[in-house]
Amino acid sequence: MKPKERQDLEEALKEKVSPLLEETMEKSWGITIPKLETDITDSLKNPQLNIYIPPNLTFSEAKKVFKGEFIKRELRLNKGNVSQLAKLLKVNRRSVHRVIKDLGIKKDATLSKDEYHQDLIGQSIRSTLEQYKQIIHPQQMEKMYQEVPSLSRNIAKFIPFEELSWKEAEREFEKQFLRQALRESGNSISKTAQKIELRVETLYRKIKKLELKLA
Secondary structure, eight states: OOHHHHHHHHHHIIIIIHHHHHHHHHHHHSSOOHHHHHHHHHHTTSGGGOOOOOTTOOHHHHHHHHHHHHHHHHHHHTTTOHHHHHHHHTSOHHHHHHHHHHTTOOOOOOOOHHHHHHHHHHHHHHHHHHTTTTTSOHHHHHHHHHHHHHHHHHHHTTSOOOOOOHHHHHHHHHHHHHHHHHHHTTTOHHHHHHHHTOOHHHHHHHHHHTTOOOO
C-alpha cells in the first residue's frame, strides 16, 4: 500500500470506523471498550491477512496453514479460476495447482468481490472478539456477534479492498508471525528461533529483511 493510501486508510479508520464500533458496543453492552476498538481497527488495516493460525506451530507449519487458507480465500473470489488467480498473485499457474493438490484445498462456494470484502472484515472482527471471551460475559458477547454482519457491511464502505500478490501476502504474514513470536519470547532471538524451529542465522536475516524492530 502506498503512503497516501495508508494515510487515507488511517483517516477512514479513525473518522468513520471507530464511531461505528463505539455505536455498536454502546448498543450491545451500554459501554465502549477503547482497547477492543483499537484492536479491531488494527486488524482491519490488513483484513486479507487475518487468518487464524493455531498456537505453538513452527514457522514452516504456520506458513503452510497461512498459504492454504489464503489460496482458498482467493479461489473463492476468483470463482475457482486458477489461471486468473495465478495472474493476480503474480505466480506460476502450476504453483497454484501444486498448492491446491498438496494441501488438499477444495473449491468452496464462490463470492462476489463485495461479499468477499465484507466476509474478510467480519472475520477480522470476530477473531478480535475471540480474544476477549475470557473477560466479557457470553450473553453480552453474543449480542456483539449478532451485530457483526451489519457492522461489516457498513465498514466495507470505508475500507478499500486491496489485491495482494503472494509475495506481498507472504511478507506481511512473516512480519506478523515473527513479531508475535519474538514478543512471546521476550525478544530473545535464541528462544524465538528454538520455539519456531528456525536457525538463529535465518531468524536474524529475516528480521533485517522485514525491518522488524525489537521493542
